[in-house]
Amino acid sequence: MPKPTDIKLHQASRVLEVAFADGKTFNLPVEYLRVNSPSAEVQGHGPGQEVLQIGKQNVNITKIEMVGNYAIQPFFDDNHDTGIFSWDTLYQLGENYDENWANYLQRLKDAGKERPEPNLGN
Numbered sequence: 001m002p003k004p005t006d007i008k009l010h011q012a013s014r015v016l017e018v019a020f021a022d023g024k025t026f027n028l029p030v031e032y033l034r035v036n037s038p039s040a041e042v043q044g045h046g047p048g049q050e051v052l053q054i055g056k057q058n059v060n061i062t063k064i065e066m067v068g069n070y071a072i073q074p075f076f077d078d079n080h081d082t083g084i085f086s087w088d089t090l091y092q093l094g095e096n097y098d099e100n101w102a103n104y105l106q107r108l109k110d111a112g113k114e115r116p117e118p119n120l121g122n
Contacts, residue, residue: 003086007064007072014060014118016074017091026094031118034059034076035104036093037083054105057118 002020009016014030035042035053044050063073071086085093093100108115 003087030061031056039083054113
């Protein structure tokens with residue numbers, strides 16, 4: 001799996017830009033990262049225990065810390081800070097964005113939840 005060559009947080013647009021050594025660059029919305037956090041709080045402790053994240057469209061990242069040479073730990077402004085995103089996880093989230101996002105929106109719909117458009121301060 002390629003390693004990142006650059007990671008930039010664009011707080012105003014709530015996007016984490018990750019460039020990888022293979023030349024691919026992914027612009028990952030903070031909401032997308034938050035609802036797909038690899039933490040137990042989101043993923044549960046086993047298959048079928050995932051917790052649907054609701055109301056995260058306005059979440060942002062306040063800071064990012066490196067975890068060794070293999071991951072980052074974002075600190076979200078909703079006090080979620082337990083997800084460690086490995087390089088593999090970030091790459092897979094970028095590669096599978098369309099499918100993952102469609103699945104998330106369908107899960108919200110199936111749960112009878114609305115997703116208002118984010119407030120970008122406009």
